Amino acid sequence: MEITAKSVAELHQLLTEKKISATELVNTYLNRIEKQEPQVKAYITLTGEEALAQAQKVDEKIAQGEEIAPLEGIPMALKDNLSTSGVRTTSASKMLENYVPIYNATVVDKLRQAGAIMLGKVNMDEFAMGASTESSAFFETRNPWNLEYVPGGSSGGSAAVVAAEEATFSLGSDTGGSIRLPASYCNVVGLKPTYGRVSRYGLISYASSLDQIGPLTRTVRDNALVLNAIAGHDPKDSTSHPSPGEDFTESLVNDIKGLKIGVIRDYLTEELDSDIKKITQETISKLKELGAEVEECSLPHSEYALGAYYLISTAEASSNLARFDGVRFGFRAEEAEDVLSMFKKSRAQGFGDEVKRRILLGTYALSSENIDSYFHQAQKVRTLIKEDYRQAFEKYDVLLSSTSPCPVFKLGEKADDSLKMCMTDFHTVTLNLAGLPGISVPAGFSNNLPVGIQFIGKPFAESTLYRVAYTFEQNTEHHQARPALVKGV
């Protein structure tokens, strides 16, 4: 098997046994990136030189017989909304096209401490608003499985680089499905941790009460290894949870006998794509075969979730994005007459359409005339959805659904229809509203394009999710498939 197709765990062994050097590893990736990027277009910024310098240090360490940590020397990519000191961080917006942060996000510091090597920053929907990575101000990223299709979004670049073997793992952020959807569309493993599990310090906010950073990886084990490195309380993020450290790899056992799994009936609608329905059923059969007790369950308030999600997320975004005004950093429009016109012009020229649409919607939902009927109402729905989940989890250990009701779609297919676009989030947003962890794992193919299944866990029960995902992975072969693109390179 080619080096770039290997998992974190396999590469760690090769590095430790000196069968490959970190420098070779980075160079192999950089070569692949150079050859494939004109087609995939996932990287916004490449940091090859720094990566090689870092790799050399890892090699010196290995040469001196020192032990290396599980992620040490492993090449990875970061979504471009994670603040990296000295490395341009754009959020895929013209607003931040030339913005170079002066500080690192907590996850960036943690990964650096763990020895992971950053190859670059990857594309996304502008300010993480979208489901296809088409709203990036710079370029569209293509799905490595079929270049005419989207990689999903908003962490489209993060999923594409793992699928295209242009990084061993990546970090994304998930506000309504932005890790899980692209993971599903690109046949990789994507985890949205419990709200508060991973520090958000340094993540350029979309919607503070929903955002969460998580890993995208080739295998479930890799995912647990990366979560080990980035999880934990951070004094710089008041919403991060003071839970003690946990070794998530301990939950990787190939056994789900007796585990109670609820299939969310409300997501199995008549309109659901037939292939996705079929793959969901096959997954259920497989889990039953492996000894799990699977039955249907209900989240009765599901139909209100998307509405609530769009009101809460845009309301928070309208305030979070107010700081982009041209005064302190980022884009400033020329030829402003006064401070107000500088604000207006900078924002009019700096933001793309989808971002403006959401700021407008959020501003409207918070206005004194509308806050009661929209924002406050949405908060009530949020409480009801949490309650739905609480009740379901009285009976089940894990819930299951397809990650998205929609199959992978073509570039441009939904770009002009935001309503259709937002329907892709139908199965994912409820977790963000309830703060729950969810993982998308490869579960099959439709039209030679990947389909993912999502497992949903109780708060802070990532270990249970990993156990189910690992067992499913160990007993299926979907995750081993490689896109045609990478085979020829």
Place this chain on the structure above:
Amino acid sequence: MEALERYEMVCGMEVHVELKTKTKIFCNCTTEFGGEENTHVCPSCLGMPGTLPVANKQMVDFAIKTGLALNCEISPYTKFDRKNYFYPDLATNFQTSQFYQPICRNGYLEIEVDGEKKRIGITEAHMEEDAGKLVHGGDSITTSDESYVDYNRAGVPLLEIVSAPDIRSIDEAVAYLEQLVQTLEYIEVSDCKLEQGSVRFDVNVSLRPIGTEEFGVRTEMKNLNSFSSVRRCLEYEIQRQAEILDEGGEVIQETRTWDEGRGVTLGLRSKEEATDYRFFPEPDLMPIIIDREWIESIRKTMPELPAERRERLKSLGLSDYDARVITNSKAMADFFDQAFTKYNDAKNLANWVMGDFSRLLNAKEISVADSPVSPENLAELLILIEKGTISGKIGKTVIEEMFESGKGPEEIVKEKGLAQISDTGEILKLVQEVIEANPQSVADYKGGKGKAIGFLVGQIMKATRGKANPELVNKLLREELDKE
């Protein structure tokens, strides 16, 4: 005021107090006043993308303490909200404040005007962040080609204390503010440096015909920073509103600005033009749960409040006036109390503290805290006088010397040989010498001119440079003169 014979004023205050925490409200930057522009800043208080706030615990402690001092209910569950508006002095273009669930509610402050006590309701007190400062290239933001922002003050914690509309006279308004500032100074939550803007007043006022219940239309004057401005502003605004009402007109509900130089209020923006702040819960901060234990731990640190202190000083024998003067500043009252532990004639101590001690502080323009004379030193001085070691008159010289040199009274008395001569033999000798040297005065005295004795006493005091015990001199002189 003539207008207040026809109309009753209804007034409420919003007071913004800078809390003297070591660090800013949501980051670890210093709150120190001044400093080169944009040096007390970090990614967080500059609102850089991805940064998050972390609430300062000391700020919450101070807010609880203020709430207790103002007889408020402390909310067991309190949250922050965002107030959204665009202005370059706000790094995030929203101010983090408390709108839905403020930390303190339903309190009151007792004031006294012309000997009558009255409670002014405190509707709420909430925590919020201060903004930065704009520095314009020209005269104002509209006429300048360029403006700069200094974010050193951005994120300094403020407590906004909102009173009920219970104030009915200008004297009450000023008494409320004085009493409030004094209380805040006593509980040591703010430096209360009005001249540096660490306390700012927003004044709301309306008029209604005397005898009616319904509130009139109010106006709000923002950002006043002295008691005298509040007084002048209210006088002007009441007159302005009364004139409108007299002519049958309607006052417009609006925010007005107080022009200190011209002594007028000017319309700034009306209710219709008011910004929609789109308040919503700050999602980056967790709610703060304040349990009984926390409140009690703050209560334990609560000092004696001004009113309690006044009563205690009165019980020591001070007049109401003296007690008020001494408790006016906490530092002065502390000085008094400390000296009192060593010297227990409260009335005499008060006379000295309010008299020579205060006079010398003012003359040298130093604060009580920086006084070169310690409370112990003052007490020692008064004990020297009481014991007769020095006279009261010499005492006045000694305290001036104490201010000059910072030395203790005994040391000064010893060095300068100022101790009183109370030796009967020594004084008798002087008396006899003076009698011998001044036959004319002796004759005058014997001829019935009682006043002549004053001259003779003066001669003895002159000879001893004031050190002779005056009572003893008088006594011995009379005895000697009457003998002959």
